[in-house]
Amino acid sequence: MNPLPxxxxxxLSQILGNPKATPPVPPIIPVCKATWFAGQKGxxxxxxxxxxxxxxRGSFYxxxxIRAILKSA
Structure with missing residues (x-):
């Protein structure tokens, strides 16, 4: 995995990964999109x-x- 800047x-594709990309992008947080979007609610x-x-034109995080999520896990 590449270190985060x-x-x-x-x-989002960098966070959740993209196995179909060339080369494949490994996930930083291994959850599916549905789980990610459900985790934004409430x-x-x-x-x-x-x-x-x-x-x-673009959504970014x-x-x-993201570092705070990884640190709390």
């Missing part, structure tokens, strides 16, 4: 909400928030 943003969400970048 100190700051920046990640796409009063105490487990996963962060995306940040819109580029005039709303802050590396700092």
């Amino acid at each position: 100190e700051t920046g943003f990640l796409k 009063p105490n969400p487990r996963f962060p909400m995306p940040v819109r970048i580029g005039g709303g 802050r590396v700092e928030e």
